[in-house]
Amino acid sequence: MAAKSMTIILHSGDLDKAMAAFILASGGAAKGMDVTMFFTFWGLNVIKKGGADRARLSKMNMGGLGTSMMKGVMKKHGVPDMNTLIKDCDELGVRMVGCEMTMELMNVPKADLVPEVRDIGGVGTYLDAAREGHVNLFI
Amino acid sequence: MAAKSMTIILHSGDLDKAMAAFILASGGAAKGMDVTMFFTFWGLNVIKKGGADRARLSKMNMGGLGTSMMKGVMKKHGVPDMNTLIKDCDELGVRMVGCEMTMELMNVPKADLVPEVRDIGGVGTYLDAAREGHVNLFI
Amino acid sequence: MAAKSMTIILHSGDLDKAMAAFILASGGAAKGMDVTMFFTFWGLNVIKKGGADRARLSKMNMGGLGTSMMKGVMKKHGVPDMNTLIKDCDELGVRMVGCEMTMELMNVPKADLVPEVRDIGGVGTYLDAAREGHVNLFI
Numbered sequence: 066m067a068a069k070s071m072t073i074i075l076h077s078g079d080l081d082k083a084m085a086a087f088i089l090a091s092g093g094a095a096k097g098m099d100v101t102m103f104f105t106f107w108g109l110n111v112i113k114k115g116g117a118d119r120a121r122l123s124k125m126n127m128g129g130l131g132t133s134m135m136k137g138v139m140k141k142h143g144v145p146d147m148n149t150l151i152k153d154c155d156e157l158g159v160r161m162v163g164c165e166m167t168m169e170l171m172n173v174p175k176a177d178l179v180p181e182v183r184d185i186g187g188v189g190t191y192l193d194a195a196r197e198g199h200v201n202l203f204i
Numbered sequence: 205m206a207a208k209s210m211t212i213i214l215h216s217g218d219l220d221k222a223m224a225a226f227i228l229a230s231g232g233a234a235k236g237m238d239v240t241m242f243f244t245f246w247g248l249n250v251i252k253k254g255g256a257d258r259a260r261l262s263k264m265n266m267g268g269l270g271t272s273m274m275k276g277v278m279k280k281h282g283v284p285d286m287n288t289l290i291k292d293c294d295e296l297g298v299r300m301v302g303c304e305m306t307m308e309l310m311n312v313p314k315a316d317l318v319p320e321v322r323d324i325g326g327v328g329t330y331l332d333a334a335r336e337g338h339v340n341l342f343i
Numbered sequence: 344m345a346a347k348s349m350t351i352i353l354h355s356g357d358l359d360k361a362m363a364a365f366i367l368a369s370g371g372a373a374k375g376m377d378v379t380m381f382f383t384f385w386g387l388n389v390i391k392k393g394g395a396d397r398a399r400l401s402k403m404n405m406g407g408l409g410t411s412m413m414k415g416v417m418k419k420h421g422v423p424d425m426n427t428l429i430k431d432c433d434e435l436g437v438r439m440v441g442c443e444m445t446m447e448l449m450n451v452p453k454a455d456l457v458p459e460v461r462d463i464g465g466v467g468t469y470l471d472a473a474r475e476g477h478v479n480l481f482i
Contacts, residue, residue, distance in 0.1 A: 074480075076360065081245050085213075085215055085244065085245065088327055089327060089331075092328060092330075096328070106359050142305075166420075169420055170417065170420055187370075188367060191367075192370055192376075195349075196477065196478060198478075199337070199338060199340070201477070201479065202341075203481060204215075210473075220384050224352075228466060231465075231466035262385075281444075281448055283448070338476070338479070339476075340479065342481060
């Protein structure tokens with residue numbers, strides 16, 4: 066029987082890694098999987114209000130493209146932007162959890178996070194989900 | 205019973221991460237596991253013709269070594285280079301899949317990829333493999 | 344039934360990623376899971392004597408903080424430092440394995456590693472553990 070659940074730790078705040086995380090999460094949820102995303106360290110920046118727009122590529126370019134050009138290319142090819150992906154994930158039932166420790170260290174109150182992040186939790190919260198999942202990724 | 209399958213997403217184009225991915229993939233296949241590698245974002249560069257030779261270390265040095273010196277040290281110690289690892293993986297039956305979206309965004313036709321990459325697919329292709337696997341890594 | 348075991352490959356030598364790895368490992372072990380950590384490439388630096396103190400953040404800052412300020416913030420908030428986490432993991436029974444190939448390439452004898460690393464092994468050692476685990480992460 067195919068695995069029914071997936072967890073993704075997003076530790077990176079880079080645009081390309083965050084995009085990969087949300088594309089995997091929405092793809093899994095669209096297939097009927099239970100998906101939990103856990104945002105920690107730099108990954109927390111992505112789910113701060115306005116944070117998705119500030120994320121940059123991890124490298125100077127990708128096939129010669131900078132962050133703005135890449136966003137243009139994605140738009141042209143119909144790839145949803147990160148704000149849309151976050152909304153899609155929420156509608157598909159992806160559970161998004163902010164890392165409690167990171168929020169404390171970086172002084173980020175829950176009110177600063179996008180409303181699609183409904184939960185706050187720690188390593189125990191993540192592990193409880195991961196132990197039930199088969200597809201567990203650290204990005 | 206030990207898990208029979210493994211999937212690896214290679215998102216990074218760095219020499220050291222790509223080496224790790226291919227060493228894990230060939231090691232798994234040599235143990236009789238079904239292995240699927242999915243090359244996305246920067247990872248696609250590694251499977252472009254000539255791409256394995258252009259990959260660089262993610263850091264300026266490793267124990268004081270730059271990319272060329274590291275390659276020399278690897279050779280001296282009998283570690284196969286990336287082109288050899290790709291061939292080994294192919295011979296051991298590792299399935300290598302290029303990410304359709306990345307190819308479209310970066311304008312890379314299938315003809316530009318090394319022949320060992322026999323399939324092109326999307327997030328659904330990856331998830332179908334990952335859901336059957338126990339060892340699923342994002343690199 | 345919840346998964347009983349976890350493996351973590353630490354490939355990165357960055358402070359923030361190493362911290363995440365040890366926090367996950369100690370959290371899992373505290374829940375009664377069998378945890379194996381495998382230190383490879385840059386990750387080997389972290390388990391060299393004195394290496395935990397030399398690790399730096401992967402980005403210039405996190406919420407405006409550099410490595411030293413971040414360490415201060417962590418201390419203030421009661422987050423254990425990396426040397427303490429390594430000791431905690433050892434006491435909780437986390438198995439720490441140094442990568443044989445990396446040690447050979449970087450000329451690192453076992454005597455240069457912290458004593459909590461009791462084993463040396465290769466990709467086969469890792470895969471034997473990962474195939475029995477459900478939560479397998481590459482960091």
